[in-house]
Amino acid sequence: MSEILSQEEIDALLQALNTGEVSVKEIEQENKEKKVKKYDFKSPKKLANDQLRTLNMIHENFSRILNTFLSGYLRTKVQIDVLSVEEVSYYEFSNSISNPAMLAIINFQPLPGQIVFEISNQLSFCIIDRILGGMGNYNGEIRAFTEIEVTLLNKMVRQMIKYFIDPWENVIELSPTLDKIETNSQFAQIVSHNETIALVTLRARIGDAEGLINICIPHIVLEPILPKLSTKYWFSTISKKTTDEEKKVLEKRVKRANLKIACIVGEASITVEDFLNLQEGDVITLNKTIRDEVEIMVEDKIKYLGKPGTIKNKLSVKVTKVIEKDDDEYDE
Structure with a gap:
């Protein structure tokens, strides 16, 4: 946005033009000068802002679906929103993870590579407490997850990743599967430290507990579909869906229902x-x-x-x- 001049500055500029202290050509020459934008060659940007906005929209849809699922699964009020979508290095993400942690390694088929789905400890222990019939309380104790707790989280994450399919359907037909759950970030090294990733951060509130859900998507996973990650492509794909196509999709889903x-x-x-x-x-x-x-x-x-x-x-x-x-x- 251009700077707004005060009335005194406008009067001074007009006076300078009248006296010849400043010429119109000098002002035009200043305006024609190219603006230099700083670029860090150590960490080059591989994702355009338009592509990050598309990822934001995809995960806004994902968070809405996740709201509905977790509200029924945990039998409590759940609110999930997209907090940010940014491009960082994998080192920055892994360095911010505390140990122990709940890290789900997910195969993002048919895309190459894997993604990391991290749920903060506060949310993880709250979810476990709700599943076991508690009120979802967490006293802030830092401890390792037990085998039973990891098994419960494993089952829940397998349900959650199914809801990636619909938000991504305008870009690609996904078939995500859970590879494993790690509680130590050192064993969740899916790419090199210098690899660029898209980090999607969701803010979640489950009952009285509040925490973050991070989705780490490496650039090598997104590379085959980067041309499709633009708002122009996104909206053009949506507009191509005619009423007949929607009816066919609805009919296909209804046919799966079994009625006596x-x-x-x-x-x-x-x-x-x-x-x-x-x-x-x-x-x-x-x-x-x-x-x-x-x-x-x-x-x-x-x-x-x-x-x-x-x-x-x-x-x-x-x-x-x-x-x-x-x-x-x-x-x-």
Whole structure:
């Protein structure tokens, strides 16, 4: 932003122009001078600001999904927000990790290499306490994680990393898997110290506990998709999603749901003796006629009415009416 001159400075500049102390050409020449930007060749920047903004948007979506998952998983109020997305060296990240620590090494397939998912000790012990039925309290004690605690965190992280898939779908179809959990940063050396990384920091509040979640993504992992990490590509990809495509995705997800459907042709009351003596060809009189509609049950609720029949020598039911929620006749 250009500097705003005061009225006194404006008057002094006009006076200098009138007296010839300052010429218009000198002012124009100063404006044409190229601005020099400092550049550190020891730690060259490999990620553009536009790419960092895209990573920010991706992880904002991830944090919202994580909010919903952890709120149900831990049965308490959870609030997670993106605090920052910056480019640093792996040495700066690893040097800031305290021991012991909760470090999940994740394979970011199909991208090459691995990422580090770090949850601060305060949050980790709070999560463990909640899983074991506690209130999520942490007294600040610095101690190593037990094998049982690591197993509990392992199970939870396996659930959490599944939620990377949807936020990244506009860039790449991910299949992340948990490689291992380390509690010592020295054994979590996934790249060299000088390697550039994108460090995504999330601020999380679980109940009364507050801490940070760091996601370390090395440059070698992002390198194959760097052209796609731009806001222009991001929004153009989103705009290409037509209504038909969204319907196909929704239809595909609905098809995965398993529902039990049954058709109640009719009911009849017979004695146990008659039931035991039933033979092939016997006829049981039901409480419905061939003109009556039959009830179609979805799970344990009547959702449709229909007419029985056959299609290509197979028994079938034609839906003739959808039972609405406000239909008192069929409410249980």
